[in-house]
Amino acid sequence: MIPFLARRLLWFAATLLAVATASFFLMRAVPGGPFDAERRLDPTIERNLRARYHLEWPLAKQYLAYLGPLNLDERRARVLGGDGTRVLGGVLAGDFGPSLRYRDQTVGDLLGESLPLSLALGALALAGAVAAGLAAGIVSAVRRGGAVDFLLRGTAALCLALPSFVLASLLVLLFALLLPILPVAGTGGWRHLVLPAVALGAPIAANVARLARTGMLETLSAEFVRAARAKGLPERIVLLRHALPGALLPVASYLGPAAAGVLTGSLVVERIFAIPGAGSHFVNSALNRDYTLAMGVTIVYCALVYGLNTAVDVVHRLLDPRAAEVP
Amino acid sequence: MAAAVSSRAHRRIVLVACVSVLLAAVLAGGGASSSPADCAFVNGAEPATLDPAVITAIPEGRIVRALFEGLVARDPATLEPRPGMAESWEVSPDGLRYLFHLRRGARWTNGDPVTAGDFAWSFERLLDPRTAAAYASQLFCVSGARAFATDVGEGGTPSRSFATVAIRALPDGGGGSALEIVLERPFPRFLDLLACPQLSPVNRRSLEEARARSPGTWQIDWLRPGTLVTNGPYRLLERRANDRIRLGKNPGYWDADHVALETIDALAVEHLATAVNLYLTGEVAWIDQQPADLASRLCLREDFRSAPYLGTYFYRVNVARPPFDDRRVRRALALAIDREAIVRKVTRAGEQPLLACVPPSMPGWRGASMAHGASFADDVLEARRLLAEAGFGPGGRALPAIEIHYNTRESHKDVAEVVADSWRENLGLAARLVNEEWRVFLDTQRRLDYDVSRSSWIADTPDPRGFLEIFTTGNENNRTGWSDPRFDALLSRSDAAVEPERSRLLAEAEAILLEELPILPIYAYATKNLVDPRLGGFYDNALDEHPLKAWYWRDDAELAEVRARAPAGAERVACHGPSRGRYAPGDSPRSGR
Numbered sequence: 001m002i003p004f005l006a007r008r009l010l011w012f013a014a015t016l017l018a019v020a021t022a023s024f025f026l027m028r029a030v031p032g033g034p035f036d037a038e039r040r041l042d043p044t045i046e047r048n049l050r051a052r053y054h055l056e057w058p059l060a061k062q063y064l065a066y067l068g069p070l071n072l073d074e075r076r077a078r079v080l081g082g083d084g085t086r087v088l089g090g091v092l093a094g095d096f097g098p099s100l101r102y103r104d105q106t107v108g109d110l111l112g113e114s115l116p117l118s119l120a121l122g123a124l125a126l127a128g129a130v131a132a133g134l135a136a137g138i139v140s141a142v143r144r145g146g147a148v149d150f151l152l153r154g155t156a157a158l159c160l161a162l163p164s165f166v167l168a169s170l171l172v173l174l175f176a177l178l179l180p181i182l183p184v185a186g187t188g189g190w191r192h193l194v195l196p197a198v199a200l201g202a203p204i205a206a207n208v209a210r211l212a213r214t215g216m217l218e219t220l221s222a223e224f225v226r227a228a229r230a231k232g233l234p235e236r237i238v239l240l241r242h243a244l245p246g247a248l249l250p251v252a253s254y255l256g257p258a259a260a261g262v263l264t265g266s267l268v269v270e271r272i273f274a275i276p277g278a279g280s281h282f283v284n285s286a287l288n289r290d291y292t293l294a295m296g297v298t299i300v301y302c303a304l305v306y307g308l309n310t311a312v313d314v315v316h317r318l319l320d321p322r323a324a325e326v327p
Numbered sequence: 328m329a330a331a332v333s334s335r336a337h338r339r340i341v342l343v344a345c346v347s348v349l350l351a352a353v354l355a356g357g358g359a360s361s362s363p364a365d366c367a368f369v370n371g372a373e374p375a376t377l378d379p380a381v382i383t384a385i386p387e388g389r390i391v392r393a394l395f396e397g398l399v400a401r402d403p404a405t406l407e408p409r410p411g412m413a414e415s416w417e418v419s420p421d422g423l424r425y426l427f428h429l430r431r432g433a434r435w436t437n438g439d440p441v442t443a444g445d446f447a448w449s450f451e452r453l454l455d456p457r458t459a460a461a462y463a464s465q466l467f468c469v470s471g472a473r474a475f476a477t478d479v480g481e482g483g484t485p486s487r488s489f490a491t492v493a494i495r496a497l498p499d500g501g502g503g504s505a506l507e508i509v510l511e512r513p514f515p516r517f518l519d520l521l522a523c524p525q526l527s528p529v530n531r532r533s534l535e536e537a538r539a540r541s542p543g544t545w546q547i548d549w550l551r552p553g554t555l556v557t558n559g560p561y562r563l564l565e566r567r568a569n570d571r572i573r574l575g576k577n578p579g580y581w582d583a584d585h586v587a588l589e590t591i592d593a594l595a596v597e598h599l600a601t602a603v604n605l606y607l608t609g610e611v612a613w614i615d616q617q618p619a620d621l622a623s624r625l626c627l628r629e630d631f632r633s634a635p636y637l638g639t640y641f642y643r644v645n646v647a648r649p650p651f652d653d654r655r656v657r658r659a660l661a662l663a664i665d666r667e668a669i670v671r672k673v674t675r676a677g678e679q680p681l682l683a684c685v686p687p688s689m690p691g692w693r694g695a696s697m698a699h700g701a702s703f704a705d706d707v708l709e710a711r712r713l714l715a716e717a718g719f720g721p722g723g724r725a726l727p728a729i730e731i732h733y734n735t736r737e738s739h740k741d742v743a744e745v746v747a748d749s750w751r752e753n754l755g756l757a758a759r760l761v762n763e764e765w766r767v768f769l770d771t772q773r774r775l776d777y778d779v780s781r782s783s784w785i786a787d788t789p790d791p792r793g794f795l796e797i798f799t800t801g802n803e804n805n806r807t808g809w810s811d812p813r814f815d816a817l818l819s820r821s822d823a824a825v826e827p828e829r830s831r832l833l834a835e836a837e838a839i840l841l842e843e844l845p846i847l848p849i850y851a852y853a854t855k856n857l858v859d860p861r862l863g864g865f866y867d868n869a870l871d872e873h874p875l876k877a878w879y880w881r882d883d884a885e886l887a888e889v890r891a892r893a894p895a896g897a898e899r900v901a902c903h904g905p906s907r908g909r910y911a912p913g914d915s916p917r918s919g920r
Contacts, residue, residue: 032766040803042464044477049459103376104550184604274596276569289766
């Protein structure tokens with residue numbers, strides 16, 4: 001386990017550096033800049049503004065300064081920053097720098113404020129999806145071929161086929177407008193998270209249900225289940241203690257991609273439900289050419305997805321000792 | 328054995344899942360705002376900053392106007408300049424020297440008196456190149472200001488002293504203070520300009536304390552709730568990016584007796600359908616935009632309020648690229664656009680077809696109009712004749728396919744399709760639609776790499792000059808390649824002129840522009856507000872400005888009275904405000920506001 005984790009950590013660093021480098025240069029290659037607007041700035045003022053964030057430096061120098069902690073040309077930086085706005089970044093030192101659009105905030109502040117909400121929403125969606133998906137999958141497998149199975153599988157197919165913005169709009173229409181039991185959008189308590197979590201979790205629940213059903217059907221026809229039944233165990237025990245663990249394996253390996261899907265999928269749902277999570281920064285920072293915020297979001301999301309995938313691999317190794325033997 | 332291991336692991340997974348759900352609930356609960364505000368509205372995109380000097384967009388302006396007050400403030404109904412922090416003012420007969428007497432007893436939220444010195448320092452800060460304020464040019468009409476702001480020395484500092492700018496704080500009789508401002512040239516709209524939120528004062532002491540406390544991040548720290556010192560009708564209570572800004576009434580404000588609502592939430596919601604949902608469920612009392620496909624349905628309601636808005640929608644023409652260098656071609660294109668179809672079938676919220684550069688709703692303005700026939704059919708005939716004269720069409724060369732360039736958005740696409748259809752049917756031209764993402768689009772437009780490109784312009788102040796000056800030679804907002812010395816000369820002559828001569832010169836300049844047509848006017852904007860019928864103090868005006876200071880809730884009696892006066896036929900809707908109303912301490916209910 002230790003060499004496995006060490007290897008993962010090494011790859012983690014390499015991946016992050018590659019992602020940061022690629023997104024830094026891609027971002028700057030896109031036409032248009034952070035201070036463009038229909039009403040263009042006076043050229044002198046635009047020059048002052050670009051100078052404040054060192055956008056007039058050669059790209060390579062900006063890149064090094066962004067990675068920091070090489071604080072290039074510190075004297076000049078202090079003067080231009082209007083007595084001390086920090087220079088771009090120093091990501092290695094944990095400083096993502098100031099946001100180019102939200103001039104009152106640093107990228108660290110923005111992420112610190114929005115990310116917990118995205119994670120909460122994601123965790124809620126994922127937990128709900130796994131619970132609902134497992135239940136549906138098991139019932140579906142046990143009642144194979146029946147009306148309930150048909151209904152559940154149909155619902156799952158629908159949840160997979162509907163894009164999340166359609167599902168979200170339908171949920172709002174049903175449970176907030178026609179039947180006003182939940183708020184339409186915004187924040188303010190757990191009730192505000194119910195509809196977004198359902199919209200976000202539905203396709204995952206559908207996938208979990210399908211995987212659990214297949215896994216369950218496989219184990220139900222296995223020898224040890226027949227043996228358990230032959231011993232005269234009650235059906236409930238046979239299902240939960242003997243058949244279910246086998247059915248869980250494919251579900252567990254799906255959790256990594258599912259978690260990544262929840263994180264990246266949240267941007268649509270967050271927009272529709274006006275939730276101030278990190279998902280909105282993911283899109284808006286790119287549209288605004290907010291270089292520093294876009295970089296910050298990309299790096300943090302990359303780290304999160306990598307971390308989650310590693311966690312799932314660890315869980316998988318715990319569940320299935322055979323996996324540990326494969327390097 | 329395997330089953331036993333799996334079973335243990337299985338229990339572990341269940342445990343982890345339960346913990347994360349709990350965690351989620353706790354986190355979500357922790358993010359909850361306190362009690363609901365007296366009133367909430369949708370403020371569009373998250374404000375980029377609350378620093379008055381550097382704001383540029385409408386959502387920021389709304390908040391800054393509530394937090395700060397400048398020398399003068401606009402009347403919410405008529406937009407006339409009214410006394411703000413300046414109690415009174417005098418203008419010298421030549422229109423150059425303004426003397427503002429500061430209001431005695433006006434205080435910052437930290438207890439400091441608001442003085443002329445605060446304004447002088449704030450204006451210096453606005454002009455200082457290190458502030459990099461987009462609207463610093465607003466003050467360029469002040470003697471010495473342009474040179475101070477644009478003469479940049481070593482390390483970005485201004486090379487001149489602020490003493491060269493004609494802004495001075497003077498003592499006023501009885502311990503008060505006065506601010507003297509001398510203009511370079513008479514500028515009749517100077518008071519309108521002073522009412523812009525960018526020209527609000529900031530509290531010097533709070534900025535300097537923040538700087539001493541945390542030199543690295545002071546520019547961020549002084550704007551936080553709890554540290555931001557303001558002088559306007561409201562204070563900053565809470566702020567959470569992309570969620571809400573909560574404003575609380577400032578009890579120390581000089582006119583607090585006429586401020587009714589204790590707390591107001593400004594919600595950052597960009598998704599238009601979400602905004603409509605929030606409005607329909609009564610979560611917010613005002614939204615200023617709706618999805619275009621709902622407009623025809625919503626405009627039947629009593630709470631839909633449309634009024635002329637000082638904004639224009641037009642296409643820029645790249646006059647540097649043949650055949651658009653030919654004035655006849657441009658005129659033919661302008662004539663053959665079916666503007667009626669656009670405002671009736673596409674925009675549908677009260678917009679007006681536009682044949683000018685300055686919107687006709689400009690107060691006190693009688694401008695020029697593009698020459699046109701009695702009917703659209705006549706215009707089409709004239710357009711065909713012009714094209715033939717330029718050597719295109721039947722018997723002549725074929726016009727190359729025209730690209731209509733617009734930024735990616737459904738509503739722009741719909742307009743472009745109507746325009747392309749008009750040209751295809753009426754002139755036999757091939758027109759192609761090309762869309763680009765907003766900032767790529769701006770870049771393409773700036774590089775003059777287009778045939779015809781979508782544009783719009785919104786006024787900051789009710790002054791026709793703003794719509795015209797962008798087309799002067801070398802202006803960074805010209806972006807058409809067009810230049811005419813006669814036009815430039817008329818504009819600079821208008822700077823030195825007084826009314827009514829000034830308006831006459833500007834109208835003459837507009838006539839030249841409409842003869843040359845580097846732009847194809849399409850329609851004049853209309854405001855499209857959905858406002859809770861119970862919300863009082865909300866006036867329709869041409870700048871779509873609705874100061875929160877004036878807002879109050881109507882009681883049942885006043886609501887009935889307002890409804891009785893409203894035109895019949897509008898669809899009644901449910902109101903969500905408090906039925907007993909909420910009035911300012913200084914205003915008894917229905918005191919005739």
